[in-house]
Structure formats: C-alpha cells, structure tokens
Amino acid sequence: MIVVMKKEASTETVSMVAQKVDSLGLRSNVIVGEERTVVAAIGDERNGFQETLASLPGVEKVVPILAPYKVASREAKPEPTVLKALRLTLGGGHVGVIAGPCSVESEEQIMTAAREVKQAGATGLRGGAFKPRTSPYAFQGLKEEGLKLLAAAREETGLAVVTEVMTPSDVPLVAEYADVLQIGARNMQNYQLLQAVGETDRMILLKRGMSATMDEFLLAAEYILDAGNQQVALCERGVRTFESHTRFTLPLASVPYLHERTHLPVVIDPSHGTGKASLVPSMCAAAIAAGADGLIVEVHPQPSEAMSDGAQSLDPQTFRETMKLCQRVADAMQVELG
Amino acid sequence: MIVVMKKEASTETVSMVAQKVDSLGLRSNVIVGEERTVVAAIGDERNGFQETLASLPGVEKVVPILAPYKVASREAKPEPTVLKALRLTLGGGHVGVIAGPCSVESEEQIMTAAREVKQAGATGLRGGAFKPRTSPYAFQGLKEEGLKLLAAAREETGLAVVTEVMTPSDVPLVAEYADVLQIGARNMQNYQLLQAVGETDRMILLKRGMSATMDEFLLAAEYILDAGNQQVALCERGVRTFESHTRFTLPLASVPYLHERTHLPVVIDPSHGTGKASLVPSMCAAAIAAGADGLIVEVHPQPSEAMSDGAQSLDPQTFRETMKLCQRVADAMQVELG
C-alpha cells in the first residue's frame, strides 16, 4: 500500500504512521516528495489494513497495490482453468453453450426447449426452478418440481443442467438435481450462499453483480474457492449504467480483462446483458470474438407465452441461426463451439 | 400499460395485441396516432404482463403506468408511518439517531461507544455482529458473542439495538437480541431473507442496494410488508456511480421523493454514503434539512483502531459537535432530534 500524507502533515505525524505500518507486520518506507510525503507499506496488505491506515491523523488516502484476491488470480495459477460437466466444457479452446428458458414452466415447455437447443448445438440447459423476482407478486418458479423436470430433460438429452440456487438451505436440494449451480447477480455478495456452494462438488456459475467492480467479482469467486470448490466460472451479464435503451450495459472488455487477471473461465450472458432478443445474436457473435469461454442464452419455445423474460428470449429458429453465425466466428477464432 | 407498436405493424398485428391484452384480463383501447399506434391496457398491470406483451410480434416497447408496489405506496396509506423501538422514534416529526461502531469488537469498545453516543443524544445503537465483508480474508464479526455485548449495552443505556442479519437461518437468533433488524445493501434483493424478517415482529431497517432503482427498493420493502411486518424503515446509503472521490454518491433527493411515494420513514446513512469521516457532519445536517426521519452514523471510540470502516467513523468528540449542529438544523426544520 501507499499511504499518501496530507501536505501539512508534520514529520512526527509521518513518523507515527510509519510506526503503525510496522506494528501491523508490514515494512514502512518513507518517501519525501516535493509536495507530499508518502509512506510505502510493504508486505501482505490483504488484511483490512487499508482502512486502519486511512483513518490515522494526517493521512489523505491509501492506495492499494496488490489485487485483493489470491487464489483466483492468474499469478496463483498461470494456466487457464477448464471446467467440464457432462457434455459442457468451458475454457481451454471450448466455448460452451448453455441455452434454455428463463423459468421452467411445464414438462412440455422444458422438454421442447431442451430438444431444440440441443439440436442447435448447445451442451448445457438453463432453466430456473427457484426464481428471484423483483416483485413479490410475480411468478416465483416451480421449485422442486422444476428441478425434477430439468433432470428429466437431462436424462433424455444429455445436456448439463444449469440452474440457480438462492439461499443456503436450498443448496443440498438443488445440488442433487443440477450439474451446475448458478449464483444470480443479486446474490453475488450473499456470502453464506457463496460458502454453501463452495462446500459442494458442483460446478458454480457465478454471475457478476449488476454494479460489482471486478475486484468485488473476483473476491466473490474467492469465497467459493476458499471454501474448497475450484470449479468456478465467471459470468458477465451486464452492469447497471445510465443507459436505458438496453436493460443493462454489456461490457465485453470484461473477457480479455478477466483473462489477464484470473485463470477462471468467463461466460457471457447476452440475454440479460441487453434485455432485447433482437440484440442477442450480434452479442453472441461478439462475445466469441472477444474470447469468451462460454455463452448462456435464453431460448423459449414460444417467447410470447413465457412466464418471465419473454422479451429477451430467442425463439428456437432464431437460436439455430445464431448458432450458425457463432460457428463461423468460432472457426475464425479457432475455438470449438458447444 | 401502454403498448407502443412498431411503425410497420399492420392492423391485424395491432388487433392481435389488443386481443392478447383482453385475454390477460385487462381492457384494451387502441389509439391510432399519426406515426404510431398504441394500445392502452387498462387494469391491474402488476402481474408480469409487461414482458409478455413486450415479446409479441409488432410491439416496440411497453410502458408501465402504475407503480409496481402497492402496500408500500402512499396511495395505499396516505398518513406517514411512525416507527418506535424503545427510545428510538423514526418519523412523525422525529429524526431518530442511530449511532455506533461498524463492528462490535469487544465489551469495552461497544460499552464505551454506547455511552458516548447516548450522551451525545442518540437513541439507537448500531453495531455489526455478523459482518458481510467483500473479502473472505477480512474480519467477519463476533457473531453471537457480539449480539450479547449489544444486549448488555442496551441494558445499561436503554438504546435500541440495530444490527444486521445476513441469512434466513440467523433471523431467530438475531431477533432474540436486536430491537431493529438491519438488511444490508448487498442483501436488498435476498428475497428469502426479506421474507424471513417479514415474519418477525421486529422493526426492519432496509438499506437500499447500491444500484437499486427506487421501484426495486420499494418492491423489496413490499416483500417484507407482504410477509406481514409493517414496521419497515427505508435507508438511503448512497448509490454506485462513476464518482470515486466519495465511496458512494449520496442522493438526498431520495428523501422528498420517497416521501411522495411511500408512507414509510426514510433514514439516511451519511457514513457509507460518503465513506469519509470529514464529509459526514455536513451530510447529517443536510439530511435533516432534506426532511429525513432518521440518521444512522458510524461512531467509534478510536477510529484508527477500528477493525472495519475506520476511515468513515466519527470519533466521539466530532459526533458530539455534529449532534449540536444537527440540533440547530432540526430546530430550524421544526422537528425533534434523537
């Protein structure tokens, strides 16, 4: 860390800060500049010392130098992590494709969706059984019945089942049926939930919070890794900004940025990232060109009959065409799709 | 709702949309404009119909007219709600003041803090026993031991204890010790948790998510109200924006805006809202002038020794001066402080 002193800080004040740095088990190095003095604090700064130092008299601000996460970092594990669940592979030259409806609504709906997305080339099936809904008056999902329908769809198609778990006490139940446990954007900092899924042996698809910084996103992954589960995929699903013509703003630069910082695979969700079905195909293609390790796409047999997220769901025909476009881009990028 | 059709939508397409509106139990009214046709859908639109209509062929967008929340709305209950817990009153001409450290760290720390803030005029004591921390490597709180220390501080001072609960399974334990259950910003959309605290008889202090819209904030309150608990206070604690000179951006216009929309009292958190102790006193005064029903302020006996949030905590002396300033502004606003 670099502790920047106020201009008027006296030599004694600087000295006290340096002593505090040393007392925290770090090593201090005082640098007297022309206008400001700074105190470099050398050592492992990931222990909350930043706030302690920031509250000392005479301190203007504290600038961290090291990334706050460890196990998730590329430095801890230079080679990329490749994750597999049944036919689904994320990373290592594979762009896994997870597709399916927002919510599981009925046996017919989920079986039709599963067959359609498999035929188009998907290797994972998404579908919500437990649904986090902004309004208490909206459809909240079929719950365990939905999980059973997902399992039946896997039985027939071989697709890996990806579904959300919303609260720690549901983790054992959802893990019984699902191949991949999804942590939704609203729960990215639900730490008990992160810990609970960290204690399972399932792959975790961790969605970025809608206003999470990259450090916060990677620290959320770190909670899962720290709890013992190394199978974590990061999912960029768009951030909240002043833009309102799309539901969220989808920053595809997250893909190369995360690849620089972490060994974990990066999945893009263009459905939530835009909120508009007409923008999804282009964003699927762009995500692959950006280097994504996976896609998760909402596909519904009849979007206008969907109980949730119909406006951002592709119909099966559009999804097939999107997959053809994606295949051409994947070939150009020399990666395997599906 | 207003369904805006695409320019090229044919009469048949418009007719199908109108039929769909009617089939949802709403009443359709087709308005043919010079450039566009719109279909007004009259009736209770709070059932997720918006997305259904948005996904129909020929539809450009759907504009909701009614607020999505009901019980929280001013229309449902015109007179303001006044909440009380021990000596703490929020609303109805009272600006309740909740103060104390970010985390409970030791018996001496919390007892000293409680005495200091009480003497300065606070009526509620804040202090975290279960701490949501961005990093798995940071201090996570004293847990039940912390709750016991808070209860002991209440015993001596009579201050209402305000403390966070992070997961549904902890609700009974925390409710046993606390007078007010705080839902943190990261958990504003943790729906199982909202439901669990909605089933208690404690006052709930619901913090706004860092990028939650006002509708989402009021819908989160609606979850608690809908579960049966009418004692909900809304806490504006700053939103995430491009600004980085403060930790968050504190929009005080939330106070009059929320007073227009809802009967629930509004509390301001200038500590998280700015992240800098030096900015807190002005923002306390400004919050009262803006019409806030309460303040929640971080005060630590020795901020530079705090285990969390030291940089935004006031020391007792500064808090006393802040309370004197606030008293003058409260007098000007003709409200009671404390």
Added chain:
Amino acid sequence: MIVVMKKEASTETVSMVAQKVDSLGLRSNVIVGEERTVVAAIGDERNGFQETLASLPGVEKVVPILAPYKVASREAKPEPTVLKALRLTLGGGHVGVIAGPCSVESEEQIMTAAREVKQAGATGLRGGAFKPRTSPYAFQGLKEEGLKLLAAAREETGLAVVTEVMTPSDVPLVAEYADVLQIGARNMQNYQLLQAVGETDRMILLKRGMSATMDEFLLAAEYILDAGNQQVALCERGVRTFESHTRFTLPLASVPYLHERTHLPVVIDPSHGTGKASLVPSMCAAAIAAGADGLIVEVHPQPSEAMSDGAQSLDPQTFRETMKLCQRVADAMQVELG
C-alpha cells in the same frame, strides 16, 4: 405522448389537461383506468410539449412515444447510408479501418505511422492536430502545422485524413486539410460546432458523449443533418460508468441498437473504449462480429514515446496482428475489411 395523471386528479383537472393538449395542436384521448387516468396526446410531439404538459397541475409524468429525432431515423430512410472518403468506406458491407496516433507529434512520427497502418490494411489515418486536453498543462497539439503533416501523409499514402475540430472558428481551416472532421466526445453537444460542420461538405465522425443517451447522440447527429450535411458517421467510444478497471465501458450492443434506429453507419473506438492497449485487439474483433461499419484505432510507432494516450496505443506489430485477426472475423461475417 401519454400524460399520466395523479391518482387524486379530479375530472376537471383531467379535462383541463385534455384542453391544453388540444390547444397545442395535438389530439387528446382520455383513458380512464381503474387506478389512474391517462391522457393520450396524438400528433407530432417533438416540439418541447413534454415539459409543458409535465408542469400542469395534476400531472404525474409524461411519457414520450415517438423518437425525438427524425432525419436520422431508420423510418425516414430505411436503407443504410454508406459513406466514402478516398479509400475509406463505412457501411454497406465495408468495415472501414481508421488508424494512427492520438496526436500528430512530428513529420517522422506521422509519416511512419501512416505507412505502417496503410501496410497493415487501414484506409483512414487518424491524428490530432487540435487536442482537447483535460489539463491546461498538457500538450495541446501542433495545430495548423499538424494539419499540414497529415495532408503530407495523405499525399504519400492515399489514406483519408480524420482529425478533430474543436471550435466553430477552426472549421474552415481544418476542413481545408481533412477528409473527415471528427467531433470529440466532449463536444457532442457543442451545438454551434455541430452546426458549423453541418455546413461543410466533409464527412463527419461524431463521437458519442461519455454519458450521452442514445436519443441525445442521435439528436446531435440530427443537428448536423439538419444543417445540410448528410455524411455523418456515429462513433461509439465508450461510456462513463462505475467501472474503473477500464478507462470507459464499451457497450458493443450500441452497434445493433443503432442499426435498428438509424441509417447512419456506426464506428467503434476500442482504444478510448478500453484505455488499455492489451484489450484493444479483442475489442476490434468483437466490434466486427457485432456488425460495426468501421473501427478507429490508436497506433503509434513507439507508444512509450507518445505525447498522449500512449497506454492505449498499439505498436505497429500488434496492429498488424490485430488486422489479421480482424480479417478472419470479417470473413466469417462476410464483410470487407479496410
């Protein structure tokens, strides 16, 4: 427009609003709902009537239905506009590539840059002669001398010269040397400047303001079109958000969104959009996959010697590799690059 009345608005108040709508030359249609009454105002709403109606007693809000721009809209001109300047083509299946340094620094620098980018496949040369700089103490550009150097580079290479003009009085001078006049993000709403370039016969590259909405962006284009110049290309260069790991957040969904709304070609600037050279190649590829009509990329013979924007500039070798990657993606997308 849809005028939403407050719940408590009386029949007389609604009637007065309807009369006001009619008096503005629009046609009113009162729709009485279960909870609210709305007044539809039919006709051309692009005359600032929205604010007038919003300020009437009893009005809660006014929702516009029509896009506020006309000439720029896809409805006004369904077929895409294709723009050409020398060898540079934007749109109509061509992805034009404009490359070069942030600032023109010297004859050797700009000539080397021009040769390098041409050889790699660019058809336009960027380079700033008049530089808008955040600090008054930073290098402000070579001004007319820079323009002359750009013209000399065009002379040798045949590349179209793209350079920024910052103030109306400089427009004639810059137009004398440049093939494409760039309006910078900070000047997107400098209306006198928009009008001045609208009166030239040069192609205009209009950069999106860093927090401009899409409607504001298209209205800025409308100022130029309205002044008589139909050669406007829109440039998405990233928006300002809470994200700080990149300089700006680059929303590639702008490409398909703008293609739905307007006939004008869309260019992507991944250099400003990310601020980091290491992220630029992926974003170039992704932009093409997203359907962009052009790229504008910062390339400097020696980035570490650049007088501005070195951190986001590619060196010639990296640019050549990026162009090879882009060529493969362009082939996949069945468009021509360069």
Added chain:
Amino acid sequence: MIVVMKKEASTETVSMVAQKVDSLGLRSNVIVGEERTVVAAIGDERNGFQETLASLPGVEKVVPILAPYKVASREAKPEPTVLKALRLTLGGGHVGVIAGPCSVESEEQIMTAAREVKQAGATGLRGGAFKPRTSPYAFQGLKEEGLKLLAAAREETGLAVVTEVMTPSDVPLVAEYADVLQIGARNMQNYQLLQAVGETDRMILLKRGMSATMDEFLLAAEYILDAGNQQVALCERGVRTFESHTRFTLPLASVPYLHERTHLPVVIDPSHGTGKASLVPSMCAAAIAAGADGLIVEVHPQPSEAMSDGAQSLDPQTFRETMKLCQRVADAMQVELG
C-alpha cells in the same frame, strides 16, 4: 506518482523504468515488495508523464499522488475566495441566491420574474438568452434581444444578471450585458470557451459536466484561472447515474468535498439537480445545511407556460416559501442568505 510493476517484471525492466523516470526530470525510488516492485517517481507529475510511464514494458499501472490542478487548489490559496457582483455575494459566510426562469421569453415574463425573485430575497437573476437545446427543433432562445431584456431587469431591480454563453465568438456580446457568465454543463470541457471567458473580467459560474469527475471539474476551472480570471464559482448541478426518478442525481457531498480541495465558492443547482419542482425546496434547504455558498434556482411566473424546463421551475409563491425555509436553515448554519 507510483509506478506499479507487473509481478513478472525483471530487475532490468524495473531499472529501465527508473531510468525513464529520471530522464523525465523526476526522481526515482525503487521499492521492492514481497509480491511487487513499485517505482516512486518524485517531483511535479502534472505534465502528462503518467501515460508515458503507463505505456512502458513491464508496467502494470501508474497511480498519481498529487492533484492535477494547482491554482484552484486549497494548498495554493488556503483562504476561501469570496466573489461579488452587484448585490450578489458567494462565499465568506454569504449564500448568494440566483433565481429566475430557464429562458428569457418576453419582457413581461422576465420583468415579472425579476421583481418576484427580488422580493423573495434573491440577489442574482438567471435567464437564458442563448439556450443549448438537446433537439434542433426546440426553442433556442431570444439571443441578443434576451440579453437586452435581462439588462433592463437589472436596471430596475439591481439584481446581478447571470446568463449562459455557449461559444467563444459570443463572449464579448454576452459579457457586455451580463454580470456573471455561465458555462453550461455540456460545455464544461469546451476549452476554447473556457479560455475566452478566462480573458474577461466577469465572474464565471462554471457548471459541472454531467459525468465529470471532481478532478476534471477543477481542471476546467484551472483553464479559466490560468487564462487570468480568478472569479470562478463552481456549480454542482447533478450527475448522470442509473437513477431515472430524478433527472440527474444531486450529490450534496460535493460541497464539503470541494471546500476541502479548493478555495473557490460552491453553488448548488437543485432545479437541474432533480428536474422536479416538488423536490427543489428540500434540496435548497439541504444545500445550505451542507455548506453551499450559493443557490441557483429556476423560478417562472407561470411554469406551465414556460418555453423550457417548466417541470422543474418553481412558481413565485413556492419560491417565497422556499426562501423562508432557507432563511431558517441559514440562521441555524449562521450564514447570511441572499
């Protein structure tokens, strides 16, 4: 500056960075940490060196230590600047109040407005003669005729005239009529305009750009100061965020923050800051409690007849009541209002 090296940077690479630092006229100090090496660069860093260093091989990022502005800083001039124009005083214990319509529309309108706001206690009169409008189809102002009407209103009332100037070539004309030249938010980084007003002897009211950082805001002021004009007031008018229930988000913490950083007075614009007349009175009171040196408020004799910004304009009666509220808060804060 602190140059943070990549983990894998070799000793030679670090050494080259240190040499580059020295060659720029700064002094290097290499600090070898446990995980990273950093190079402190000591000296005046305000010369664009940050980008140069950031583009060197082996460099991960560069962290500036010093504020980028000089003359505007509190360190350059510790005592607060007090600005006066006729009866209007900003700073030094005076909260100046500027009020009036968005646009000058007619003689009757501006004279009525001037008399009303003067009687209520304002000391400055606002009114736009040159109007920056998002749409080319909106009312653009009465131009010189408007300036003459403003001067006539000053003649009768003695109020200082505050009006916007939009382009460098209009500066002499506007300065002839106005006491205070306003730079609008959209022009905060129109550097030629900043320079032009910096060469006048008028007070300048510089509005913050809607997504400008505080450093950018103060650097814009620095352009004016650097051109020779020391009479600069900073105006916070709200920033663009994801919030849409208000037109902009008004961060009142800007007031104490700017007071820490700069000696220039700080004015708050609650009209643009909220966009809703009903929220303006509370925000006026809150601004004074936050320590603002001035207010600028939109007041129109008949808001529903306003040619622009009617929805955020107070009527004279509401303005009078607001001023009474403000007077009470000013008394509590021990400052003079008006």
